[in-house]
Amino acid sequence: MTTQRPHLSTADARRETVVASAITVFARSGYASTPIAAVAEHAKISPAYVFKLFPAKVALFVAALDRCYQQIIDALEDGATKTDGQAPADVLDAMGASYAALIADRDLMMLQVHAQAATDVPEIAEAVRRGIARVTSFAQSRSGGSPAEVQRFMAFGQLCHLLTTLDLFGVDEPWAHSLTEGIRHHAEQGGETP
Template sequence: MQTERRRQLSTADERRETVLRTAIGAFASRGYFGTTTTEVAKAAGISQAYVYRLFPNKESLFAAVVEHCFVRVRESLEGGAAEAKGSSPEAVLSSMGDAYARLISDNDLLLVQLHAQAAAVSVPAIRDAVRAGYARTVEYVRGASGGDDRQVQEFFAVGMLCHLVVSMEAQEVDAPWTRTLTAGIRHY
């Protein structure tokens, strides 16, 4: 009978994954400096002390969360590429853009990327995570779409424009300037 009894404790690895998943919501609003490890712990349903058993310090924790976000973004782009109608760079990029728009309809993922960019300026470990994330993502987009430098660059430029729109909640404001910035940008 014991053999079949459910574990009530998670393994450390499972907990680490839970933390990575839930910490996205914790870091999304106030970013690296503005979010406390207590908030991260609460979101994961563990004690603050245990966060420090799973990660050596706040910096590594945030860097791991950032890497996790990039993985999710790439998975979403892969999905987009798979369901593209046609194999021209334009068709693939458009379908990828659509998949990305769906992924970030929950804003948290996008906001963590924005905050990661901001923290990258002063925290080397985070800068490295951001660089590695974009390195892989740019190369993935280039390879999967077959687009040239110009097209790939524009793909990311539009992505950055999304960050701007979401960060100041420009969709909530009905004015010519917001319509200009959001023109043609999908959101769900």
């Protein structure tokens, strides 16, 4: 094993890798229809050990979701630093570009979609609210934009989720063009081929 690492105990390090696996696997099939065994297999540990690292399935899902929103905020900050001092609309535009780049692999985005559909589980609803609150507050204070500008920013983010979920960027029909016109989109780089 790769012991002798001081800061994280091996169990904490394992938790980190399991959360990373959870993001990938939950993003594919959602909360209810993803068995813990699928996450365990992806992380190359036994299902039983997942339950030693997390008290229940929902706790693992929430941990994955929290990290997801953290990565989003990091990406927004990234876009903002590139446009320091510019008008709010320009800062928000740069944030949008960073976000578009971030969700190129679809995992962070699909996890959000699945989380929003699983809000009948109280812990998940709470985590999504927390995440949206953080993202909205950050976008507003960091860009200095008006509420209406921030609202528009979030609305088009949601539209972007729909377009990606349905894979509409390649559809060559009038209605699809209306929806995708001007929306930034990074072509998905090929995923794992197991």
